Amino acid sequence: MNIAVVVRQVPDLVEPLEIDASGAALDVDEVEFLINETDDHALEQALLLKESGGGSITVVAIDFGQVDDVLYTAAAKGADRIVKIPYDDDDRPPRPAEAAAMIAEAVKDIDAELVLVGSSAHDELEGVLAPLLALKLELPYLGVIRGVKPGEGGSVTAFKEFPGAAMAQMNVKLPAVLGILAADQPPRYVPVSRIRAAMKSTEFEEKETAAAVPEPNVTVLRMHHPEPSGRAEMLTGSEDEVAARLAEILKEKGVVQ
């Protein structure tokens, strides 16, 4: 199966997130970027499908943040081709609709039967890339998926998450775009030595796009950090002091005798 996987960069939430001078955007210079977690799962799902049924994987990404690291890692994990889309704005990640327009152009050339992309990203504010990409490609879409199995006659079986740990088993005729939340297995680990080797052997294919980019129709006035609600009473002291106080609280509340 010929699979295209879309990966993108998102801010690392473990690092502090600064707001820039405009007051209405994240300060991109201060942000550590990493692969969007659900895109990482999309890549893993592609690797699993390739391992079970053969085929080829093309990873597509817009050139933003530290995406090269992600792309070399993808190559080291087993991606066959890497397509990078030039993007000239260093200060602002592309909005979902913009990314969808650009990526759709690049994906059209790949002739993929299956397009896998993370079903959402934590920094998406104006729309969601995965379904918008499907719309641009004029392909059927199904998202919030936790696992994909090869199916009969040009189809796959996708498992869509529902509340209460329920899962809908869905048949999807290809070609299609699937928004992946989690792969059948956690993303694999790849040793740094293999990534280094991939850096030497991998050629990125550049794909300029001339996609018409839609104008934003949402105005961001301000971004800020939520005020701590002050709800929690914070306990301080050594771990034994804190533990003793917590044990008391649990007793007072009747949780322990």
Add this chain to the structure above:
Amino acid sequence: MSAQDILVLAEVNQDAVADITFELLGGARELAGATGGQVVAVLLGHDVAKHAESLSAADRLIVIDDEQLADFSPAPYLAVLESLVGSEGPRAVLAGSTTIGLDVAPMLGAKLNAPVVNACQQVAVEGDLLKITAAICGGKVLAEVEVSASPAVLLILPGSFRPTEETGAATVESRPSPVELHRGAVTFEKMILPAPGDVDITQQDVLVAVGRGIQQEDNMKVAEELAAVLGGELAASRPIIDQGWLPTTRQVGKSGMIVKPKCFIALGVSGAPEHVEGMKDSELIIAVNTDPGAPIFDVADYGVVADLLDVAPALTEAIK
């Protein structure tokens, strides 16, 4: 039908109206109060008319009953909504940030050339504008945005609006699908429910929930020991389930279980909105996290900024 109406996309899950729908109706009531329009609920499905009564807090309820809508699939849902929202022309469409909303609302917005805002927590009407606060980056950043175009398509985070308790007298309009529906490329086969046999975390008095802060599978025993002395059970955030360290039945949150134990201890859980949705109504919430800015401290009663690998064993000892 008015350009000031607020349209609510109702959801039915396992044959019951989803909680988020009552929250959306609650939010829609306030918004419609401000715009002077009506609340129009839309229910898509097959044999769903029986749910009409529980949706009576709306002013109007449009029920589209069609065999092709029996089980969720994005294309037919989108086709119906595109036509319906196009003809109703509301001020805003409220959809839950759910497995259904996330599949349909972004495409609906694109098809209608309408603004779409994700992760909405607050929505207010100011003249011709809608002012929205959205919680992005796992709740670590709030974005205040404004939209002027109608309709605006808003994906609402669960827990944002107070659920309506009103039982109004909605006029029910049962209609055939406004567009011809055909079996698309995506078809439902069956629903897979969690395997019975594991503990039901919704029935526990004490839950010790572990998040990614636990770092390694080996460290799980620290939480297990604490749960054991408390007579409780282990629960987890999604990354732990995705790692396969606990079964899906232990997941708390949007796609997992909604729990309300007497005591919920969150160890290394950041408090992303999708997780908080599942545990915020616990009677007593204790959170241990190394990051003083972790959103979990906004829902916790007691917080400790420390390494869970130090605090959890100390607490286990203190209780013993």
